[in-house]
Every structure is written in structure tokens, then in C-alpha cells.
Amino acid sequence: MESIAFITNETLFFACVLGLAAIAGIFAERSGTVNIAIEGTMSVGALGYCITSALFTSGGRINGLNLDVPGLEIISLIFAALFGSLFSLLLGLATIKLKAEHTITGVALNLLSVGICAAIMNPSLLGNPQKQIDHTVKELALSTNYNNFGNILSFKLFLLIAVVVISWFALNKTKWGLRFKAVGENPQAVDVAGINVYKYKWTGIVISGCIAGMAGGVFAQKLPFTGQTNGFGFLALAIMIMSHWNVLIVPVCALFFGFFQQIGAWLLSVEFDKVVTVETRDKVQKFGELIKAIPYVLTLISIMAFSGLAPGPAASGINYDKSKR
Numbered sequence: 001m002e003s004i005a006f007i008t009n010e011t012l013f014f015a016c017v018l019g020l021a022a023i024a025g026i027f028a029e030r031s032g033t034v035n036i037a038i039e040g041t042m043s044v045g046a047l048g049y050c051i052t053s054a055l056f057t058s059g060g061r062i063n064g065l066n067l068d069v070p071g072l073e074i075i076s077l078i079f080a081a082l083f084g085s086l087f088s089l090l091l092g093l094a095t096i097k098l099k100a101e102h103t104i105t106g107v108a109l110n111l112l113s114v115g116i117c118a119a120i121m122n123p124s125l126l127g128n129p130q131k132q133i134d135h136t137v138k139e140l141a142l143s144t145n146y147n148n149f150g151n152i153l154s155f156k157l158f159l160l161i162a163v164v165v166i167s168w169f170a171l172n173k174t175k176w177g178l179r180f181k182a183v184g185e186n187p188q189a190v191d192v193a194g195i196n197v198y199k200y201k202w203t204g205i206v207i208s209g210c211i212a213g214m215a216g217g218v219f220a221q222k223l224p225f226t227g228q229t230n231g232f233g234f235l236a237l238a239i240m241i242m243s244h245w246n247v248l249i250v251p252v253c254a255l256f257f258g259f260f261q262q263i264g265a266w267l268l269s270v271e272f273d274k275v276v277t278v279e280t281r282d283k284v285q286k287f288g289e290l291i292k293a294i295p296y297v298l299t300l301i302s303i304m305a306f307s308g309l310a311p312g313p314a315a316s317g318i319n320y321d322k323s324k325r
Contacts, residue, residue: 005146008149012157020212029184033091033201036237038212039229039233041209049221083213091109118227179200180203
């Protein structure tokens with residue numbers, strides 16, 4: 001029973017991270033920007049989460065004040081969202097102001113984020129090579145034990161549900177949302193109607209950065225963070241395509257990917273050792289690296305299978321020039 005609870009909770013964790021990141025990608029693309037930099041934005045968001053958590057944990061003191069406070073996960077996620085939003089401004093600067101190619105810009109920002117995060121998370125900067133930045137935060141959940149079904153009722157789940165519902169309503173039931181999606185389809189027509197296209201593009205990029213930053217924060221809450229988020233941002237792009245840029249379908253696709261991500265991790269964990277013999281464990285773990293690759297193989301398959309069924313926003317990735325309307 002514990003193994004079932006563990007698999008369920010781990011699947012939900014991966015689904016929450018991937019689902020948030022995929023919705024971040026949808027906001028960018030719906031406003032006409034291809035955001036390959038979701039991976040990098042998640043990393044910067046995770047960095048913000050770690051820094052905030054390290055300051056506010058029992059070991060962190062500012063001006064002699066102990067900052068061990070309840071609900072620290074929420075505070076840290078707010079700063080993760082802030083870090084992600086600020087980092088996303090670089091994407092806006094390059095693609096909106098400088099008219100740079102979106103994919104190349106995204107790759108460059110991913111590389112930049114690795115350098116920034118690796119440098120700041122470097123233990124030697126703390127003056128002690130043996131010391132690590134302590135960002136351990138108690139999770140807001142009915143149970144913090146992943147072997148208990150109580151962990152299902154957690155803040156990360158409610159965060160994903162809230163983001164999905166608010167995003168769907170904002171994009172489909174408000175005048176702002178209809179204009180927002182129109183910018184990603186036909187910005188020239190939107191401009192002719194007297195609507196500021198650039199304002200909506202900037203808004204989409206900042207919202208995308210905010211949500212991706214929160215996804216990075218949820219990642220760092222549980223998994224060790226050393227400067228990268230293990231390619232989750234790229235998996236999120238596959239989920240975005242598989243869901244046909246529909247926020248209501250994202251959670252289903254995220255659970256699918258989360259399950260296989262978890263299965264790969266579970267087969268290599270001590271939890272797997274509890275339910276099989278030593279011989280079986282040794283046979284399975286010989287293929288450890290192949291097992292870890294399962295989610296990424298599924299990414300390639302899903303992109304090939306679903307990318308042609310429902311094309312994304314027509315103007316996504318195309319730089320808008322008002323003078324050429």
C-alpha cells in the first residue's frame with residue numbers, strides 16, 4: 001500500500017511541476033512568443049525559491065532576527081514567481097524590442113540561467129566548500145510523508161488547480177483573454193482595431209515567467225537543486241503541444257508524463273527494493289539509464305504524433321513590426 005501511495009504522490013508532484021510549466025508556455029505562445037526558455041526560467045525560479053527559503057529557515061538570520069515562519073512554502077513560491085518574471089523580461093527585450101529569433105533567444109537564455117544558478121548555488125561562495133545552501137522547507141500538505149495518501153492534499157495541487165481554472169477563465173471568458181489570443185493569431189488585425197499589440201505581448205511573457213518560476217519553486221521544494229531542473233521545461237513544451245494549447249487538457253497530459261517520469265524514478269529507488277527480490281532489482285537496474293530516458297522518448301513520440309493535428313497560434317514565433325501592417 002505504501003508503494004502505491006508513493007507512486008501516486010510522486011506522479012502528482014511531477015504532474016504539478018510539468019503542468020505549471022506547460023501553462024507558462026501556453027501564455028507565451030498565445031501572445032505570439034515561442035518560449036523555449038521555460039527550462040531556464042524554471043531554474044531561475046528555483047533559485048529564487050532556494051535563496052528565500054535559506055534566508056527564512058531556522059538557520060537563516062537577518063539582523064539577528066530568526067526568520068523561521070509558518071507558510072514559508074507560499075512565501076518562497078512568491079519570490080520564485082518574481083524571479084521568473086524578472087528573468088522573462090530578457091526574452092521580451094530580445095524578441096519584442098530587438099526582434100531577435102525566438103528559438104535562438106530561448107536557447108541562449110537557457111544557457112545563461114545555467115551559468116547564473118550554478119554560480120550562485122556554488123558552495124564555495126559561502127566561504128566553506130563543505131557547506132550547502134540549506135533551503136529545506138516543510139511542505140504544506142495533509143501529510144509530508146510521500147508514503148501516505150495524505151500528501152495528495154497539498155498546496156502544490158491546489159496551486160495547479162487554481163492556475164488552470166483562472167487561466168481558462170481569463171483566456172476564454174474575458175475580453176482581455178480574447179484580445180490576448182487574437183494577438184497570437186493575427187496581430188495586424190488587432191493593431192488595426194486600436195489595441196496595443198506590444199502591451200499584450202509583454203503581458204504574456206511576464207505571466208509566462210511568473211508561472212514558470214512557480215513551477216521551478218515547486219521543483220526545488222522537493223528535489224535537490226544545483227542549477228538545473230532536469231529538462232522539465234522541455235517536457236513541458238511537449239505537454240503544451242500534446243494538449244493543443246488548451247489549459248484544460250494540460251493536467252491530463254501532465255499526469256500522463258508525470259506517471260512515466262515517476263515510474264522511471266521508482267524503478268531505481270529504494271521503494272522498488274521493498275516489493276521485489278534482489279535478483280529482480282538487479283536485473284531491472286541494469287537498464288537504469290534507459291529507464292530514466294522513458295519520459296524523453298515519450299516527448300519525441302508525442303511531438304511527432306500531435307504537433308500536426310492542431311497547429312499552434314498562427315503568429316507564434318513571428319516578430320511583429322507595426323510599420324509593416
